[in-house]
Amino acid sequence: MRPSFLALLLATGVLYLYNLSASGYANSFYSAAVQAGSASWKAFFFGSLDAGNAITVDKPPAALWPMALSVRIFGLNSWAVLAPQVVMGVLTVAVVYAAVRRRFGPAAGLIAGAVLALTPVAALMFRFNNPDALLALLMSLTVYFVLRGIEDGRTKWLVWAGAAVGFAFLTKTLQAFLILPALALIYGFCAPVRLRRRLGQLLLATVAIVVSGGWWVAIVELWPASSRPYIGGSQHNSFLELTFGYNGLGRINGDETGSVGGGGGPGGGGGGGGQWGETGWDRMFNSEIGSQISWLLPAALILLVAGLVLTRKTARTDLTRASFLAWGGSLLMTAGVFSYMAGIFHQYYTVALSPYVAAVVGMGVTVLWEERSRAWASLTLAAAATATAAWGYVLLNRTPDYLPWLKWLVLVGGLAVALGLIFVSRVGRRLAVATVAAGFVTCLAGPTAYTLSTVNSAHTGSIVTAGPAGASRMGFGGRGGGPGRAGMPGGFGGGGMPGQNGQGGQGAPGGNGFPGGGVPGQNGRTGQGTPNGQSQQNGQNGNGFPGGGRTGEGGRTGGAGGMGGLLDGANVSSAAKKLLQANASRYTWVAASIGSQNAASYQLATADPVMAIGGFNGTDPSPTLAQFKTYVADGRIHYFIAGGGMGGGMGGNGTASQISTWIEKTFKKVTVGSATFYDLTQQTGDS
Known part of the structure; x- marks a missing residue:
């Protein structure tokens, strides 16, 4: 391996490991499932929120498996949960480097790897325990395998690509399929084999997707529902319903049954709004999303067009053009869907774009530099530098109190570099190298500052953003x-x-x-x-x-059980922990609580199973009141934690509300500090 490549990976690893434990358990929802999977192989397989296997997370479990294995080996702690995500970040940088270097050389690979590592949302999510880290790695591998197939026409690369997509499906369901249309068309057109063979290879890749992603789905759907956990996020205990509903079309049209707020109507069109932010062609650039991913997005789009223009007359099988089409097509497909989806959308989803942006920038800069003696190539490089400088200024100006001098450095320095790039073919080698170095510094200064701010901050809860306070x-x-x-x-x-x-x-x-x-x-x-x-x-x-x-x-956090909402879980006192741990081995669940965040906090504090009534939002119809009464009668649940839940704790006639009402009327209340519990082994005298 080249020393520069090893240095890139080492620097990425050190950057992402720095201050890692400050985030604690990060997203307690997934950390609780990781803890459960480390204690129960059944919970590991299904992705259960608790080792008692009451309900699963609202995603398939592939992203939980590396973390759960880590916790089994090293015990439950912040590093054991989050370090596997850092490893995925380093591997993603390595994959992007390898893919770009193979055709465009080491310099292009290093540029792409550095851009990826210094993207703020990448620094956030490769240090966080959401599924997006593994998804980004698998999507990068998919593009790499497709390009290897286009290079030599061997079937094995398409099969490997299909396997990567299948496991990506087991990571975040249908998001894994966003880049498939573009990649299938590109391979079908560019691969250096006959058309019939290309179609056969694509068919085999489809089979690989079905096998690698479908084996788990088939087992879950065929497994008797009475002996497996309820499928969180679904309304009828079906993973297929979850896939095509709440996690599928619901994300596109906004009709997400079980979502908090009820899944308001579409906010699409040309800049429509909804409870999940503004939609429209400029969504990736707006004040909600821009600082996470868009620093080099204008440059990437300029360089993508330039790369395709440069290769427009090449042979059908030309790998340079295919590379621009594969990475650029993946970028446009994913960004397009993100821009107009009306359902649940969080800023950190944009980490999926970071490998594509990085690869296009690395390839585009390199090929245009090689053609810098041609006026249009040097002008295009100058345009990319100008766009990056101007847009960096805009993004930095959105946080005017954060390093106020930096925006001027980026703007003035970037414009000076752009001017130098226009004449770079006419100056000496030293001045040309100095211009390039200054270009990298000014273009990456903004995202680097936001990345350093990100790794220097703690991030907890379910909705997190990169950069300094107020950036998003x-x-x-x-x-x-x-x-x-x-x-x-x-x-x-x-x-x-x-x-x-x-x-x-x-x-x-x-x-x-x-x-x-x-x-x-x-x-x-x-x-x-x-x-x-x-x-x-x-x-x-x-x-x-x-x-x-x-x-x-x-x-x-709030009193009466400390319902932490979507942002974070409860503050579990030592007295509450002691209460729940007493005689814990006698019960399947030491407690039950409405909603996952409250339940997760108590489970992580005690390392004992806590049932999340209603799943993430408290709106899933599990368990039913009759089922819960049976659990209580059988002595399987010790306490009920008051408060908590997004859906069940606010009144109404849902399952969570019915259970809560029955408990309040029937069982003895126990107050520990600011938290309120109900002892489900002791009924009140008037019940």
Whole structure:
């Protein structure tokens, strides 16, 4: 291996490992499932939220498996959970480097690898325990295998590509298929074998997808429902329903049964809005998403067009053109779907774009540099540098208090570099090298600063963003948000800006305000629903959700069980932990709670199973009231934790509400500090 390549991987690993444990268990929803999988092979296989196998996470389990194996070996701790994600980040950089270097040389590979490693959302998600890290690795491998197939026409590469897509499906279901149309068309056109053979190879790749992704689905669907956990996120205990509904078409059209807020209608069209942010062609550049992924996106688009123009007259099987088509097609397909999907969308989803952007930049810069003696090539390089400098200035100007001098360095330096690139073919070698070096510094200065800010910060909960506070102004929370927008009816208020005691935005009539984005040492304040969504401040009880600060620090979770909402879990006191651990071995579940985040916090604190009634949102119809009564009668659940849940804790006639009402009327209340429990082994005298 080349020393420069090893240095790139080492630097990426050190960067991503730095301050890793600051995030604790990161997303407690997935960490609880990892803990369960480390204690029970059945929970490992199904992706259960608890070792008692009451309900699964709302995704297939492939992303949980590496982390669960790590915890089995090293024990439950932050590093054991998050280090496998760092390994995936380093491997993704290696794959992108290898794919680009193979045709375009070591310099192109190093550029692509560095761009990927320094993308803020990549630095976030390769240090976090959501499924997106493994998905990005598998999607990069897929493109690599397809390009190897185009290079020599051997069938094995298409089969490997199909296997990678199949496992990507077991990571995040249908998102794995976004790049398939582009890659299939590219291989069908470019591969150096006869058409009949190309079609046969694509058929074999399809079989590989079905086998590698379908074996687990077949087992789950054929397994008797009575002896496996309920499929979280579905309304009828079906993984296929979850795949094509909540995690499938629901993400496109916004009709997501079981989602908080009920799955408001589409917000598509030319910039429509919804409770998951603005949609439209510019979504990847707006104030909600831009700072996560778009730093080099304008340059990538310019370089993609230039690469295709440069190779327009080459042979059908030309690998250079095929590479631009494969990486660029994957970029455009994924970005297009992300831009217009009206359902649940989080900023960190854009990590899927980072390998594609990085590869296109590495390839484009290299091929245009080789052609720099041609005026149009040097002008295109200058245009890419100008676009990067101007857009970097815009992104940095969105956080005016963060390194205010940097935006001017990026703008002025980038424009100076662009001017130098116009004449780079006419100057000496030293000046040309100096121009290139200055170009890399100015183009990567912005994303590097945001990446360093990301690795230097703790990230917990289910909605996280990269960069400094206020870098991403999503209208429904996140680690950092600007002044809150109005929430949709039944939806969320805006996120307060951490560090400024920002108050969440107002929910529309009937809406519940979502929390301010408090982080350690910073008191985010809750949103305020009007007129029916009144809340208290600093996470106290009330109909509004609590502040999203990290447990035990500046932001505070709510009382009465500490329902932490979507941002984070509960603050579990030592007294509450002691209560649940007493005689824990006698019970299948030491406790039950509405919603996964509350349950996950107690499970991670005690390392004992805690049932999440209603799954992630508290809206899944599992268990039913009759099933829960049977569990209690059989002595399988010790306590019920009051509070918690996104769907069941706010009234209504859902399963979670029915269970909660029955418990409150029937069993003895136990208060430990600010948390309230019900002892399900002791009925009240008047029940």
